[in-house]
Every structure is written in C-alpha cells, then in structure tokens.
Amino acid sequence: MKARRTIREEKTLDVEVEVEGGVIKHVEISxxxxxxxxxAVEELEEALKGCGSVxxxxxxxxxxxxxxLVGVKxxxxxxxxxxxxxxxxxxxxxxxxx
Numbered sequence: 001m002k003a004r005r006t007i008r009e010e011k012t013l014d015v016e017v018e019v020e021g022g023v024i025k026h027v028e029i030s031x032x033x034x035x036x037x038x039x040a041v042e043e044l045e046e047a048l049k050g051c052g053s054v055x056x057x058x059x060x061x062x063x064x065x066x067x068x069l070v071g072v073k074x075x076x077x078x079x080x081x082x083x084x085x086x087x088x089x090x091x092x093x094x095x096x097x098x
Contacts, residue, residue: 003084011071015080019088023052027081033071040067048081054091057082 004016011033018026027045035041047060061078069077085091 001088003087005080005084007072007076007080013072013077013080015077015084017048017081017084017088019085022089022091023050024048024057024085029077029081031072033069036068036070040064051085052089054082054086057085 001020002016002018004014007013007015011031013031013033014029016026016028017024027048029041029045044060044064047063048057051057051060058078061074061081064074067074
C-alpha cells in the first residue's frame with residue numbers, strides 16, 4: 001500500500017511511503033526545499049526502510065543531528081512520514097487512538 005502527503009510551509013514537502021506487511025518498503029521525500037548535506041534526504045529514505053513502528057521512525061529522525069533543512073522544518077518532515085505511515089498501518093499516530 002502507498003500513501004502520499006504534501007505539506008506547504010515556506011516550501012513544498014511531498015512524502016510518499018510504501019508499506020508492506022506493516023513495514024516501510026520504500027520512502028520518497030521530495031519538494032522544493034534544500035538539505036545540507038545534500039545526501040541527507042537519500043540517507044533518510046534508506047534508513048526508514050524496514051521501520052515497522054512510530055518508535056523506529058522517531059529513532060531514525062533522532063540520528064539526523066547536524067542536518068540542516070532550508071524551507072521546511074525537520075519536525076514537519078517527521079510528522080509527515082509518521083502521518084503517512086500510520087494511515088497505512090494499525091499503528092496509532094502519537095496522541096490519537098485508532
């Protein structure tokens with residue numbers, strides 16, 4: 001199953017997540033924002049593969065210290081990934097019950 005979420009802050013953020021068996025199989029993060037170092041987004045997409053819980057996703061984002069995003073907030077990116085993931089699984093979005 002796939003789902004996508006688009007957020008517009010200063011810039012556009014588009015997150016697509018594919019989940020199979022409750023586990024992230026593919027993540028695509030795009031938009032008109034900038035990341036420094038430039039390979040950080042690709043590394044994030046790879047690191048999220050295999051996550052099967054919100055805790056795992058949060059753990060991946062905790063390791064992003066030193067990454068600078070221009071045009072979108074790191075918290076917004078995290079929220080978008082979690083929101084799409086929870087829409088595809090039985091995992092609850094933090095703060096809500098399913």
